[in-house]
Amino acid sequence: MLKWVQRQSFRCPPRSRDSDRAIIEGSDPRVATCRGKLQNRRSKLNQEINKELRLRAGAENLFKATTNKKLKETVAVELSFVNSNLQLLKEQLAELNSSVELYQSDSTNAVMPMIPLGLKETKEIDFRDPFKDFILEHYSEDSDAYEDAIADFMDTRQAMRTPLRDTTGIGLLFRYYNQLYYVERRFFPPDRSLGIYFEWFDSLTGVPSCQRTVAFEKACVLFNMGAIYTQIGAKQDRSTAKGLDAAVDNFLRAAGTFRYIHENFTNAPSMDLGPEILEMLVQLMLAQARECLLEKLQLQSEENRTIDICLDLAQEAAELAECYGHVHDLISHEAVHDYVPYSWISLTQVKREFYTGQAHCHAATGILHPESSHMSPTTKEVLQFLHTQSDSTQLEINTPQEEHERRTLGRAHLREALVLQEECQRQHRMCRELRGKHALAAVLRNAHKRALHAYTATETEDDFSDMLDPPGIQPSTKFQLSLTAPDFAQYRVTDLFRSLGPIAIFSAKRHxxxxxxxxxxxxxxxxxxxxxxxxxxxxxxxxxxxxxxxxxxxxxxxxxxxxxxxxxxxxxxxxxxxxxxxxxxxxxxxxxxxxxxxxxxxxxxxxxxxxxxxxxxxxxxxxxxxxxxxxxxxxxxxxxxxxxxxxxxxxxxxxxxxxxxxxxxxxxxxxx
Missing domain, CATH: 2.30.42.10 (PDZ domain)
Known part of the structure; x- marks a missing residue:
């Protein structure tokens, strides 16, 4: 029978090894950082939610079983209280999940916040008795000789519950995942159960899920790998090219990890491992990686921004806005909408409008550029395909030929950018969680000021053509993103139970x-x-x-x-x-x-x-x-x-x- 006991009771009798090995690289539960405190608060909320769910299940069973009318009324009142408490706890958990500022860069510059993921929590498991019994019964060997190996495996699992938010923490999760390959084949036969249950809490809702299969444990470990990648990516200093490159790399690794889970693990009992959630996370990470690439392009061209660069930035921003529009569609899906924080939905919507406005602003900058009257043939060709064809567009100028047409088209783009930036600020104010994100407010405010300044700088006299809508910007990109799948071979491990024999012969499924x-x-x-x-x-x-x-x-x-x-x-x-x-x-x-x-x-x-x-x-x-x-x-x-x-x-x-x-x-x- 599985036992849940305190950590100190897990320790084996004193082993002949250095005390320094007790601290496993990549994990340090003694460090009380703000992120560690956040995880502790999330863990407590998960336990409270689990308690309320059990109370609700018991009350519902009693309501169905009883025939006493008065008792039914009492149970109905209790159910309403339990549901109310459960809703409040889930709102608190959603607020913690939306605490993106804890994972953002420490830079004082105003940058657009990213969306990182919190880790899945799990309970401690005592593998000693089930493993020792199985070694004695199945392998007919002295189980006491494997106490050190079992203790090492338990120490590794305990350490991976509190990984560091850096590459050493990622390495710890990889090593534990690779060790699960051997443990699954050694101790988990397909035709019986050892009584070991893996219980993990949903990272988004806090609802616990429990399964006996090692595949569930593997999927949860991989999810935490992807979550740490998102936290590392969001923590980078995006005011430098090096920090932006690191952010892109980590977001692509996170996307590759979530895609790997989606393709290799099915029928997961946890909502955050469902196919709809995973696909949304993949597209979200790709959008954030593309956002960092756009920021890098803006950073590198800040001092000398030619017409061609302005038009490229316009199309890249339109491509990014389309990506966030796709993410918003996925996150608004019925199977996803009720399980993600509302701040995520609002932030993706804000980013979609923001980068659409940025696309119009960059297009206006290129069209109104001082050298626009002497465009090269290549630039004219790019400008010819810059705009989309739409029946709703009132302004029919796609390729301006004269100064008046360039001014009219440029001002129309600036006016559209102003409207979109004002819409971003409105949506930002409507979300209670986003109102407290000062970095986001500063980014939106600065973008609105720049668009307003550019618009007023080109104003000469009243013209009814200013009221016409500009054509849309054609999304296009020069960056081909490639997902980085988990590289398990990079973190090789030694089978802790190697002395049982070659795993191809002496495994749990062989007899x-x-x-x-x-x-x-x-x-x-x-x-x-x-x-x-x-x-x-x-x-x-x-x-x-x-x-x-x-x-x-x-x-x-x-x-x-x-x-x-x-x-x-x-x-x-x-x-x-x-x-x-x-x-x-x-x-x-x-x-x-x-x-x-x-x-x-x-x-x-x-x-x-x-x-x-x-x-x-x-x-x-x-x-x-x-x-x-x-x-x-x-x-x-x-x-x-x-x-x-x-x-x-x-x-x-x-x-x-x-x-x-x-x-x-x-x-x-x-x-x-």
Whole structure:
């Protein structure tokens, strides 16, 4: 049965390792940063929400079960209180999730805030008893020898609950994820449960989800990787080109991680792992990466902004506005809208209007540029395809030819930019959470001032053409974004339970008999033990001679040799195993297991027509000899073994040979 206990009770007896190793790289739960406090508050809210959900479930069951009218009225009142409390708690959690300023850059410059994700919380799990029981039952090994390995795995899981918000924290999550690859195959068979449940809280709603599958644990760890990438990206100093490059890289890594979850994990019980939410997060991260690229282009061209650059900025801003429009459509979907903070919906809408206004502003700057009367043919071609064709556009000037047309079109774009910037400020004021984001308010205010200044600078006299709407800006981009999928090979780990044997053979889904010890003794040095082996890690009994010591000792074709003498050979190569057999002398002690899976009950076959005899050591690699060739045994006239012939071997029935006297032969065999 699974136990939830405090951390100090998890510690194994004192182990012979340095105390410095107790602190795992990438995690430091003792550091009380503002982000750590935010996670603690989110964790407490998750627990409160879980409590209210249990109360509501109990009240609903009582309401359905009772027939007492008065009791039903009382339960209905209690249900209303529980639902009210639950709604308040979810609003508090949404407010925490919208606390984007905690993850923003420490720069004092006014920059557009990004949307980072909070981490999923999980409870602590004690793996010791289930793992030790499974090792003893399934692998038939001393489970006490694996206490250190189990404790190391538990320490790693405990550390990954509080990862640092940097590359070391990402590395910690990757190492734990890669270790899950081995743990899943070692301890989680497909046909039974160990009683281990992985419980994680939804990062957006705080609702707990619980499953027995390791796939759920993997998906949640990957989600936290993506969340940390978003926090690292939002934390970059976007006033420098280096910071913008780092932000783009982290947002693309986050998008690649969420896409990987979407493509490889299905039917997740948690809403934040649902396909609609994940697709929205992928598009949101791509939009934020594109936003950083636009900011970098603006930063690099700030001192010398030519007409071509202004038109490029206009189309890039229009492309970004279209991306945020797509994100807003996804986030407004019925399956997503009720599960994300309202501030996210408002911020994506604000950004869509803001960058549409920026596109008109950049287009006006290029059209009204002092050198616009001497455009190059390339610039004229770009300007020709700058605007979209729309029936609702009242101003029919797409490619201005004269100064009056350029001024009219430029002022129309500036007026549209002013209208859109005012709409941004209105939407900003309507959202209670966004009203407190001072950096966002400063960005919107500065953009409105710049557009207003440019508009008034071109004003000469009243003209009714100023009331006409300009054509839209054609979205276009020169940046091709490529998602960065998780690179699991970058963080290689060692299987903590490697001594159980090669994972392809000794795994939870494979079955084999209990280990048995066979001791073979031969009377004459020139007499073989009567079996040959093939393969490595572990070596497999390829052939057992009829009537030999091995057959009467219980050695079976297809057995895995897991130990020779006192030495464990599950990882031994073929040459090492043969050398140990040769060095055993006249007495050979083998520990064998018989695979119960059909795939491993098939005997290995050599090349067609190859023939081999017993070697003096009784072992052979079963390599094919030339067709028709015969390898003679030194001083022995033993019968030949034809590898290509079908062997009538039944693992549950022993065929006794009459080639030797049974009484004399069994004296040389010791069964354990």
């Amino acid at each position: 084999w008999s209990a280990p048995r010890v066979v001791q073979l003794r031969r009377n004459r040095p020139d007499e073989g033990f009567g079996f040959s082996v093939r393969g490595d890690a572990p070596v497999v009994v390829a052939v057992v001679e009829p009537g030999s010591l091995s057959e009467f000792g219980g050695v079976k074709e297809g057995d895995f040799v897991v130990a020779i003498g006192e030495k464990d050979v599950k990882w031994a190569s073929h040459e090492e195993a043969v050398a140990l057999i040769k060095s055993a002398g006249d007495s050979l002690v083998l520990k064998l297991v018989t695979p119960m899976d059909r795939n491993f009950l098939k005997s290995g076959k050599s090349g067609k027509g190859s023939v081999s005899t017993r070697s003096s050591s009784g072992s052979s690699s079963c390599m094919s000899s030339p067709a028709g060739s015969v390898t003679q045994h030194n001083g022995s006239k033993a019968g030949l073994l034809v590898s290509g012939a079908k062997l009538n071997w039944n693992p549950f029935k022993r065929n006794h040979s009459t080639s030797r006297e049974g009484k004399d032969f069994l004296e040389n065999v010791i069964l354990r």
